Amino acid sequence: MEQNEVGKAKPSLGQPHHDHRNTFSDLDLSRWKEYDDLLTGSLWLLGARDKTGPHIGDYWGNFVPQIPNQILRRFTRRGEIVVDLFSGMGTTLIECRHLGRHGIGVELSPSVAEQSRQRIAQAENPDAVTTEVLVGDSTAPETIARVREALANLGSDAADCLFLHPPYHDIIPFSDDPRDLSNAPDRQAFHDKFRQVVEHARDLLRPGRFMALVIGDKYTRAEWIPLGFECMQICREAGFQLKAINVKDIQGNERGKGKNENLWRYRALKAGFYVFKHEYVMVFRKPL
Numbered sequence: 001m002e003q004n005e006v007g008k009a010k011p012s013l014g015q016p017h018h019d020h021r022n023t024f025s026d027l028d029l030s031r032w033k034e035y036d037d038l039l040t041g042s043l044w045l046l047g048a049r050d051k052t053g054p055h056i057g058d059y060w061g062n063f064v065p066q067i068p069n070q071i072l073r074r075f076t077r078r079g080e081i082v083v084d085l086f087s088g089m090g091t092t093l094i095e096c097r098h099l100g101r102h103g104i105g106v107e108l109s110p111s112v113a114e115q116s117r118q119r120i121a122q123a124e125n126p127d128a129v130t131t132e133v134l135v136g137d138s139t140a141p142e143t144i145a146r147v148r149e150a151l152a153n154l155g156s157d158a159a160d161c162l163f164l165h166p167p168y169h170d171i172i173p174f175s176d177d178p179r180d181l182s183n184a185p186d187r188q189a190f191h192d193k194f195r196q197v198v199e200h201a202r203d204l205l206r207p208g209r210f211m212a213l214v215i216g217d218k219y220t221r222a223e224w225i226p227l228g229f230e231c232m233q234i235c236r237e238a239g240f241q242l243k244a245i246n247v248k249d250i251q252g253n254e255r256g257k258g259k260n261e262n263l264w265r266y267r268a269l270k271a272g273f274y275v276f277k278h279e280y281v282m283v284f285r286k287p288l
Contacts, residue, residue: 023208024075024076024077024160024208024209024210025073025074025076026073026077027074038073038074039070039246042246043246043249044070044247044248044281045249046064046066046067046248046249047066049064049065049066050064050065052065052098053094053123053124054094054119054120054122054123063091063214064091065091065094065095067091067212067248067281068091068092068095068163068212069095069099070281071161071163071210071212072099072101072161073099075161075209075210075212075283076099076101076160077160078099078100078127079101080102080160080161081102081151081154081156081161082096082101082103082104082159082161082163083103083104083105083151083162083201084103084104084106084164084165085106085138085162085163085197085201086106086107086138086163086164086165086166086167086197087105087113087116087133088107088112088116088165089112089115089119090117090119090120090131090133092105092163093105093116093120093123093133094119094120094123096131097123097124097125097129097131098123098124100126100127100129101129101161102129102130102131102154103129103130103131104131104134104147104150104151104159105131105132105133106133106134106135106136106138106143106147107133107134107135107136108135108137108138108174108175108179108180109135109175109177110135113133113134113135116133120133130154132150134147134150137179138196138197139193139196139197139200140179141200144200144204147204148204158205158209159204159205159206159209160206161205161210161212162201162204162205162209162210163212164197164198164201164212164213164214164215165213165214165215166181166194166197166215166231167181167182168215168216168218168227169182169187169190169218169225169227170182170183170184170190171216171218181193181194187227187230191230191231194231194234195234195237195238198234198235198238199238201238202239202240202286206286207286207287207288208285208286208287208288209286210243210284210285211240211284211286212282213232213235213280213281213282213284214279214280214281214282215227215228215231215232215279215280215282216228216250216276216278216279217229217276217279222271224273224274228279228282231282232245236284239287240284240285240286241285241286241287242282242284243284243285244281244282244283245282246280246282246283247278247280248278248279248280249278250277250279251277261275
């Protein structure tokens with residue numbers, strides 16, 4: 001076997017070389033069979049909502065905690081920094097505390113932000129990580145400047161992972177604030193606002209690292225609107241590489257999405273459409 005310039009053995013041509021770690025997670029890939037609860041398939045059957053600790057499914061915009069749990073364990077390392085630009089009731093930041101990641105959230109509504117801070121503070125924090133919720137509009141440059149200040153306070157100039165869980169346009173009105181994406185007057189206005197957030201996310205994220213977009217589709221005047229794929233394309237146009245389109249079962253977690261099952265089943269049979277039973281967890285990577 002050859003020796004390199006510092007005297008260490010270098011694999012010969014044709015000899016396999018195994019690196020059992022990657023640069024973006026703590027997973028020991030030599031023990032990959034032990035991570036049987038980590039999803040690698042594109043169909044996500046997560047079951048009932050995890051209600052561990054302060055996780056409560058009482059907010060219209062909550063996603064299930066299993067989503068950030070999966071993303072954080074796959075794509076971050078302990079002690080790294082996660083930014084959620086639609087932090088809502090703090091699900092991502094609660095999981096950050098559970099898993100030893102610092103978290104910065106942005107929430108438009110001051111009252112929701114305050115409730116989320118109280119809820120996040122109840123979460124176990126064995127690694128004494130920092131979690132912070134900023135009140136602001138993620139489309140606004142001044143809000144992103146405050147996120148950068150929070151990153152700097154943690155000794156970093158970029159986020160190691162980023163989450164986007166925007167309103168599914170006007171399916172659920174979250175507030176009366178005209179800046180709220182759920183109040184966008186039409187789809188083009190929603191796209192324009194979402195594009196601003198995506199561009200901010202791109203600028204905040206460290207090169208080579210990952211962003212998760214949690215999004216669903218909608219119906220408008222009896223037409224299925226592929227909102228998820230429209231948002232996906234906005235992310236791609238901003239320079240993100242698409243790594244996965246995961247389809248997540250929302251049965252049992254449809255608050256504000258599935259509505260009355262029997263009524264919608266009747267309407268589907270009558271009008272010739274299908275009832276939503278899924279949403280998307282799309283994963284993107286910022287190129288090096």
